[in-house]
Amino acid sequence: MVDNIREPRQQRAIEKKEKIIKAGFNLICKNGYYNTNTAEIAKEAGVSTGIVYQYFKDKYDILTLGLEKYGNHIFFPMLKSNNIKFDKKDFDTVLKDMIKNYINNHKISNVAHEEIMSMVHSDKRVAEYYYKRELEMTTSIKELLINNGFKDNNLYEKVHIMIGLIDNICHEVIYHKHNDMDYKLMTDLVIDNIMNLFKNDLA
Amino acid sequence: MVDNIREPRQQRAIEKKEKIIKAGFNLICKNGYYNTNTAEIAKEAGVSTGIVYQYFKDKYDILTLGLEKYGNHIFFPMLKSNNIKFDKKDFDTVLKDMIKNYINNHKISNVAHEEIMSMVHSDKRVAEYYYKRELEMTTSIKELLINNGFKDNNLYEKVHIMIGLIDNICHEVIYHKHNDMDYKLMTDLVIDNIMNLFKNDLA
Amino acid sequence: MVDNIREPRQQRAIEKKEKIIKAGFNLICKNGYYNTNTAEIAKEAGVSTGIVYQYFKDKYDILTLGLEKYGNHIFFPMLKSNNIKFDKKDFDTVLKDMIKNYINNHKISNVAHEEIMSMVHSDKRVAEYYYKRELEMTTSIKELLINNGFKDNNLYEKVHIMIGLIDNICHEVIYHKHNDMDYKLMTDLVIDNIMNLFKNDLA
Amino acid sequence: MVDNIREPRQQRAIEKKEKIIKAGFNLICKNGYYNTNTAEIAKEAGVSTGIVYQYFKDKYDILTLGLEKYGNHIFFPMLKSNNIKFDKKDFDTVLKDMIKNYINNHKISNVAHEEIMSMVHSDKRVAEYYYKRELEMTTSIKELLINNGFKDNNLYEKVHIMIGLIDNICHEVIYHKHNDMDYKLMTDLVIDNIMNLFKNDLA
DNA sequence: TATGAATGAGTCTTCATTCAT
DNA sequence: AATGAATGAAGACTCATTCAT
Numbered sequence: 020m021v022d023n024i025r026e027p028r029q030q031r032a033i034e035k036k037e038k039i040i041k042a043g044f045n046l047i048c049k050n051g052y053y054n055t056n057t058a059e060i061a062k063e064a065g066v067s068t069g070i071v072y073q074y075f076k077d078k079y080d081i082l083t084l085g086l087e088k089y090g091n092h093i094f095f096p097m098l099k100s101n102n103i104k105f106d107k108k109d110f111d112t113v114l115k116d117m118i119k120n121y122i123n124n125h126k127i128s129n130v131a132h133e134e135i136m137s138m139v140h141s142d143k144r145v146a147e148y149y150y151k152r153e154l155e156m157t158t159s160i161k162e163l164l165i166n167n168g169f170k171d172n173n174l175y176e177k178v179h180i181m182i183g184l185i186d187n188i189c190h191e192v193i194y195h196k197h198n199d200m201d202y203k204l205m206t207d208l209v210i211d212n213i214m215n216l217f218k219n220d221l222a
Numbered sequence: 223m224v225d226n227i228r229e230p231r232q233q234r235a236i237e238k239k240e241k242i243i244k245a246g247f248n249l250i251c252k253n254g255y256y257n258t259n260t261a262e263i264a265k266e267a268g269v270s271t272g273i274v275y276q277y278f279k280d281k282y283d284i285l286t287l288g289l290e291k292y293g294n295h296i297f298f299p300m301l302k303s304n305n306i307k308f309d310k311k312d313f314d315t316v317l318k319d320m321i322k323n324y325i326n327n328h329k330i331s332n333v334a335h336e337e338i339m340s341m342v343h344s345d346k347r348v349a350e351y352y353y354k355r356e357l358e359m360t361t362s363i364k365e366l367l368i369n370n371g372f373k374d375n376n377l378y379e380k381v382h383i384m385i386g387l388i389d390n391i392c393h394e395v396i397y398h399k400h401n402d403m404d405y406k407l408m409t410d411l412v413i414d415n416i417m418n419l420f421k422n423d424l425a
Numbered sequence: 426m427v428d429n430i431r432e433p434r435q436q437r438a439i440e441k442k443e444k445i446i447k448a449g450f451n452l453i454c455k456n457g458y459y460n461t462n463t464a465e466i467a468k469e470a471g472v473s474t475g476i477v478y479q480y481f482k483d484k485y486d487i488l489t490l491g492l493e494k495y496g497n498h499i500f501f502p503m504l505k506s507n508n509i510k511f512d513k514k515d516f517d518t519v520l521k522d523m524i525k526n527y528i529n530n531h532k533i534s535n536v537a538h539e540e541i542m543s544m545v546h547s548d549k550r551v552a553e554y555y556y557k558r559e560l561e562m563t564t565s566i567k568e569l570l571i572n573n574g575f576k577d578n579n580l581y582e583k584v585h586i587m588i589g590l591i592d593n594i595c596h597e598v599i600y601h602k603h604n605d606m607d608y609k610l611m612t613d614l615v616i617d618n619i620m621n622l623f624k625n626d627l628a
Numbered sequence: 629m630v631d632n633i634r635e636p637r638q639q640r641a642i643e644k645k646e647k648i649i650k651a652g653f654n655l656i657c658k659n660g661y662y663n664t665n666t667a668e669i670a671k672e673a674g675v676s677t678g679i680v681y682q683y684f685k686d687k688y689d690i691l692t693l694g695l696e697k698y699g700n701h702i703f704f705p706m707l708k709s710n711n712i713k714f715d716k717k718d719f720d721t722v723l724k725d726m727i728k729n730y731i732n733n734h735k736i737s738n739v740a741h742e743e744i745m746s747m748v749h750s751d752k753r754v755a756e757y758y759y760k761r762e763l764e765m766t767t768s769i770k771e772l773l774i775n776n777g778f779k780d781n782n783l784y785e786k787v788h789i790m791i792g793l794i795d796n797i798c799h800e801v802i803y804h805k806h807n808d809m810d811y812k813l814m815t816d817l818v819i820d821n822i823m824n825l826f827k828n829d830l831a
Numbered sequence: 832t833a834t835g836a837a838t839g840a841g842t843c844t845t846c847a848t849t850c851a852t
Numbered sequence: 853a854a855t856g857a858a859t860g861a862a863g864a865c866t867c868a869t870t871c872a873t
Contacts, residue, residue: 056841058843068843068844069846074843078842
């Protein structure tokens with residue numbers, strides 16, 4: 020039996036493939052992998068069910084490719100560029116920007132990321148992607164700091180903790196889980212906390 | 223759909239219900255909700271499939287009740303008692319204990335919690351439980367601190383950040399996601415960080 | 426995931442399993458394996474589609490079990506008993522009986538065996554069964570001959586050729602493939618031929 | 629369904645049609661009709677899937693035409709020419725040659741014929757072709773015998789039985805189904821048997 | 832109360848055939 | 853004439869839930 024996955028040649032076909040990834044990934048993000056069926060994906064993409072299986076090995080394949088394509092908007096979207104130059108005494112401003120970016124990027128992509136976060140905990144491939152992306156971000160930020168004159172005292176570990184803190188506060192703000200919390204204050208506390216983490220590396 | 227879910231009166235029946243919850247929740251934790259079917263649950267619990275629907279409305283019901291029964295072992299299991307007395311200058315020791323408790327409790331319950339964490343992100347009821355439990359823990363710790371002489375300067379927010387930090391470091395240690403990280407050092411950094419959070423409340 | 430194939434305990438269930446085998450095997454014999462779907466099998470057996478997969482691993486399993494149960498009516502059904510006593514000079518009568526049995530048994534089982542013969546040529550398991558059955562028959566007939574005083578001069582090979590001749594003539598008669606042939610004459614020729622095969626073993 | 633199946637005029641087109649038949653028939657012989665899809669056939673033939681339906685009504689059509697073109701290599705390929713002259717006392721040599729031809733032709737065509745034999749039992753058109761071809765061979769051999777001085781005492785029936793015997797022994801040798809059989813001896817027995825069939829026609 | 836047999840809607844995937852270019 | 857993209861019906865199999873005993 021032939022391995023029938025076709026890489027589309029024609030422009031229209033390429034667009035169609037993209038549309039399927041987008042539709043599929045959107046639906047999976049919104050409703051979850053198990054609650055999204057191929058018929059829905061096809062319908063949302065405006066194609067027949069059959070064509071889906073000419074471009075993708077299976078339903079799972081759509082998820083994987085969607086992740087590769089849109090994952091960086093979902094996981095740790097805090098860094099616009101890793102060529103930022105800043106004065107060490109403005110580190111807090113840089114941190115504020117990171118948090119702003121993170122929250123904005125989440126707001127822009129209009130799908131519910133929760134379902135994908137769900138898969139981070141249940142699906143090997145999604146988890147792998149998540150950790151790959153986390154590592155990328157850790158490395159990027161570490162380099163950013165070094166390029167701006169930070170000393171490398173266990174920067175790897177510190178950046179990791181810092182990312183955790185930013186991730187937490189951003190999700191807090193985005194999903195508004197606690198109505199009785201002062202997010203503005205929390206953000207300040209988190210920034211202060213991160214500054215404390217790097218107190219010996221700034222000098 | 224039958225409406226008469228029986229609340230078991232007899233001792234044997236009560237035990238049977240418990241067995242089903244335990245078996246079901248274990249399997250769901252290990253393999254995920256969608257990869258666990260009622261036949262398996264019944265088999266694992268040593269009962270027939272039919273009986274399951276006399277004690278539970280549906281499969282989902284088993285999860286919910288399991289969560290209520292065993293959720294505190296899974297989510298934020300860092301506090302043995304909320305009557306701990308300690309000297310403020312030993313706060314770091316208290317924190318170390320919390321981390322130790324957290325990690326130990328995870329190790330003790332031999333099911334994989336990841337699948338439940340997955341549902342926190344995809345299932346409303348599980349999420350609700352998670353946040354309820356988080357709130358409980360936040361409140362408990364806040365009270366613990368106050369009882370031990372901490373000033374209440376935005377303690378709620380601070381404890382929340384603190385819990386996030388502990389949660390992160392514990393999962394890091396438990397799931398060993400980064401081979402090249404110095405967990406001992408990270409733990410110390412986290413504790414120092416938490417101390418920093420409360421620096422004005424200890425005096 | 427559990428291996429859900431159930432061996433039925435209750436009498437009614439056992440009968441149901443039998444009914445499914447019978448219905449499935451009949452349909453496969455009549456219409457072919459690929460032209461028989463599980464819904465039809467279930468309908469013919471008077472059960473739901475779901476139950477089929479509680480008793481059988483898959484569609485193929487039905488075929489295999491059907492073969493085991495009914496295969497001896499289909500392949501080489503020429504011997505009623507292997508305890509027949511006959512006088513060597515009546516060997517031709519014995520042969521005539523074999524042919525008569527073969528043809529009758531085919532006529533009795535009212536399904537079309539051609540589809541199963543088809544699978545002998547395309548499916549490993551069915552082929553295996555066919556050759557197992559052929560071997561059984563070869564051995565039985567060989568023993569029958571020896572028990573009735575035949576000498577063993579390459580009896581194995583001779584019986585094999587003999588079975589081929591009988592098989593051919595019987596299928597000829599059953600399926601009436603050649604309208605212009607004198608089957609009565611052919612049968613006599615075949616019998617004479619078989620007698621010739623054993624000419625040195627009768628004495 | 630389109631009705632204008634094109635009969636190709638141009639040389640290139642004719643070759644293309646041939647290629648499709650060859651590829652399709654080969655694949656069907658090797659893997660079976662149901663396990664061969666049109667995409668594979670097109671790929672193997674080096675053409676697009678669309679073009680297939682300009683030359684053939686449907687997939688089945690490819691099989692039919694392939695059969696017409698290559699069937700004589702598969703079914704009863706024992707006669708090189710029907711103009712052979714031989715001395716009646718060398719009839720056994722002629723038979724040996726037939727068997728040799730049969731086996732050689734099978735060995736030459738490198739596809740698995742079993743799948744086509746399978747269809748003889750399940751597909752009307754293939755069966756028809758098979759019996760047509762059998763009839764051809766019966767007639768040819770009958771004429772051959774008459775041309776070489778055999779008397780016509782029910783030659784039709786006798787030749788038919790003879791063909792069955794040759795067919796059986798050849799398949800035995802080709803597919804080696806019985807490891808414990810002496811094929812050389814069996815071949816001799818079969819030839820002796822055929823000689824016996826015609827004992828009254830040689831004189 | 833308890834059993835396990837039975838139901839049938841739902842899902843992924845395949846593939847012969849047709850269509851747009 | 854040719855390409856390869858597109859269609860959509862059909863089929864095997866699963867499983868939460870209900871039924872008969």
